[in-house]
Amino acid sequence: MTAPARSRTSADLIRAEEPVLAHNYHPLPVVVARAEGAWVEDVEGRRYLDMLAGYSALNFGHRHPALVEAAHRQLDRLTLTSRAFHNDRLAEFAERLAQLTGQDMVLPMNTGAEAVESGIKVARKWAYDVKGVPADRATIVVAADNFHGRTTTIVSFSTDETARSGFGPFTPGFRVVPYDDLAALEEAVDETTAAVLIEPIQGEAGVIVPRDGYLAGVRELTRRRNCLFVADEIQSGLGRTGRTLAVDHEDVEPDVVLLGKALGGGIVPVSAVVGRREVLGVLNPGEHGSTFGGNPLAAAVGTAVVELLETGEFQHRADTLGAVLRDGLTRLVGRGVVGFRSRGLWAGVDVDPAIGSGREISERLMREGVLAKDTHGSTIRLAPPLTVTEDELLGALASFEKVLAV
Template sequence: MSAHPSTEAAGDPTDPAAVIAAEDRLVAHNYRPLPVVVARGEGVWVEDVRGNRYLDLLAGYSALNFGHRHPALVEAAHRQLDTLTLTSRAFHNDRLAAFAAGLAELTGLDVTLPMNTGAEAVESAIKIARKWAYEVKGVPRDRARIVVAADNFHGRTTTIVGFSTDPVAHDGFGPYAPGFTVVPYNDLPALEAALDDTTAAVLIEPIQGEAGVIVPDDGYLRGVREATRRAGVLFAADEIQSGLGRTGRTLALDHEGVRPDLLLLGKALGGGLVPVSAVVGTREVMAVLRPGEHGSTFGGNPLSAAIGTAVINLLATGEYQERAERLGKVLAAGLGRLTGRGVLRHRGRGLWAGIDIDPAIGTGRQLSERLMARGLLVKDTHGSTIRIAPPLTIEEEELTGALDILGEVLAEGS
């Protein structure tokens, strides 16, 4: 028997076909990646195992807002790795308070519940909202309801997929937890009609990412905030994809000057290095949690807190928000020029766009593969729609060059 059977089973790491075949044999088929094997990354560029370079226009679904291996974030990680990585919350550590203070200042809220993944943050917010409903609002036990939007994407746990309207995410995983009311997104009258004495919270994405970067009408988010206040209901905003600079503001809610009761953050909060998420809320609402009622072994660990603090420091300068706003106009203008030339319509805010491609040209997957062959990495969603969300560190000439290639690929397919 080989001394290293696992290495042999994985195949030749320099052969893309061998690596992909090994993954196909050994890894559950819950993803269908593009046929590229990434081995290195720096800034907005990645290289595959053969040294071919690609411009990363997905940025890990916004987890890489600051690009691959941002020097300040890597330095913070190295510095912390040399001292302490994990204590669990059984003990205090010397990094968590600074992380929480930074989040409070960045978001205008008071108290942080540190977690790891986005889905954990959503599950945590659901628990907090229900606890608040019973202890503060006075909802009868086990009758609290949470209003959510159709076409939402909040994660993959059984609770969350139970209120998904996407059959691919939803079907086959029941039975599902009760207590959720689904209303159309961007429909304020429908949302208001769903609020009653048993409603604990409204949980929505300020911009729906997985649905194709759906941006609501101006005033919708402000209307949600006003409606929840009038009804005595919490507003929980899932900014796991939209937050931390992506839309040209620190938060997508900032475009309408709105502050929620509970803010859900993740993805970019870990700087593309480690999974970090958080629920940040008002002191009154977060006070419903008491010792032992909720937790996470890795939540708030020193390594995550150090990297998260470095992320907050990058955002505190305003540089990345300004870049996203400025370059977002370049992106929108470029997509506007392609409308009618393979692009049916496009939506977006800041450096984030959903692009509906003429189905006669191909599916979103087919277009993604053609763009990959030209050195661009994007992600398809829902038929003939692709998403573009480059790192906020992208240069204007890199962005315009990518738009030129998109135009050429569309012209070839028409």
């Protein structure tokens, strides 16, 4: 008989996963059992400061009281109807999310990858119905080193061989150009281009922040060449960078914004495509859908997330504490850190490979009670919950300094 989880150690549980879980992740050897705010606790009761926040899915920390309360209230009333019927929570969610993002319409989905796939479909439909691109000829221009998800269509335009290798044949209709290169983008856009799809800041690539003016340049180019600007804000949006959206740093208004992760408050998967009416309005009944998209529980939690962001408190915290993070990392340059990029409470930190790989550094941080995650070689991603305190952040930076000195 399998022992109940409460009587099994972290080592027991890690061993138990090996034969029954597909090996599509390589997690750090910590088994989280409880969490609150910026802290998690493992099976044995050891506490860790969460400096990853579920890749921005936990922007408001673990079990934020307002979000938990919203979920509990809705659980007692109604959880799912499917979109075969209306529900009493969806209208408010859509209204407030559209207003928060400065857009007109909302297409609710569940996961980030679904939002990207939906954005691709909407862009293609717009190209055929509005722009007049010949049938099945629409193209979408994307950036190298992108990360938009791992479905077969999305990995078709990835430049990460780990994500691509073994999963072909690949979906046609995409052109890849270097990130932060307006000249290359200009050359790739033609009369078949439905959209330019980019991350305002590339997360998986190592928190790559483009030069000032790049996003404004993408907006100007897409308007001039009559194609859509689709901004994937699934990781960068909803307060992470010190603004509601990362594009807000350049006062740019895309035609379509893709949202996810933090939109579900760390409680339920919630994503959305938000956009101008003349773009999302191309969809007709039966052309796209999701059984769980826009379900009452997701809409209730999503509305509570929007309510937190409407105050501006979390954007301000990310901006203010982002300066603390930036200053702390600046002091580590030349002392184990060879460089970093940051925007708000989000940083990609390049560690001297002689000190250790990103995985090794992450394991050392874990032993110091700090959870972070590597990406690509010796780069560490830092993305604490926006609820983190200055003292907690300084403590994490002190731990980082300590493991770099080992």
